[in-house]
Amino acid sequence: MAALPALERLSTNKTFEGELNKYKFKSSALGDLDAQFNLFIPPAAAQRNVPLLTYLAGLTCTEDNGAQKGNFLKTASAEGIAILFPDTSPRGAGAPHETDSWDFGVGAGFYLNATNPEYSKNYNMLTHVTTELPQVMEAAGLPIDWSRQSIFGHSMGGHGALTIYLASETKQYRSASAFSPISNPSKCPWGEKAFNGYLKNGVEEGKQFYDATELISKRTDPIHILIDYGTSDAFYKQEQLLPENFLKAARDAGYDEFQVRVRHHEGYDHSYYFISTFASDHVHFHANFLKA
């Protein structure tokens, strides 16, 4: 196996008695392009390795949106949980149409591994997030307890968190949560565009491997999922999110509200004002499982 790439630390900021560090490394999952991520380390890491919560951001975002505007760090500091903030796509691949629109290509990797040969060298955010980042961080000796991981995200990142959690046969993550997730991507315009672009067999392939509503129908074991969305979310109204489809599939699969909780909130929209309002609920939710 090739040697793991070194991490270069680009910045460090003390915050809530912990540290937010930004790193860069050469990512083989993303076709040897430079990749960046932020990592919040809570003060408890001075005593012991700490659990890791991975936050996946939405369309047009980078590793900075969640770290700067999510309002997760105060609760993560108090709970003794690290948070990993990956980027949302490869940068600089030069793949066809990757900068033509904001909902495909750069800033819109959809947390899958592309099978269309035009994208498969670079657009492998699934491997980047679930395998490569943990390996690179572990090799760098960062103070993480790798047996304790959970995952959450927003919009496209909510789709990523739910699908990664539900598809995982290795049970890498103990719980998943999402703000305003794209919950049934094979039935909405954002998902159809992504699947038809990145995947050789288009929406059919997406439906099989990367659609939370489809995936939950195939699960029977205990799961832990929390979803929040706002009723004034313009993308919800445009039927890009379809959380009702996911809820119905979860109930049809026999999951009750203790295993799959979907909450709607009057008047809230799709923005980080919504996310930051419910941020601490999500970190506490994951703490229940990460610290069990």
Ligand SMILES: N[C@@H](CCC(=O)N[C@@H](CS)C(=O)NCC(=O)O)C(=O)O
């Ligand atoms: N650029 C889009 C909006 C994209 C958008 O709302 N992205 C969400 C994720 S789906 C986001 O988090 N944006 C970055 C931010 O609010 O910091 C538009 O013009 O409608």
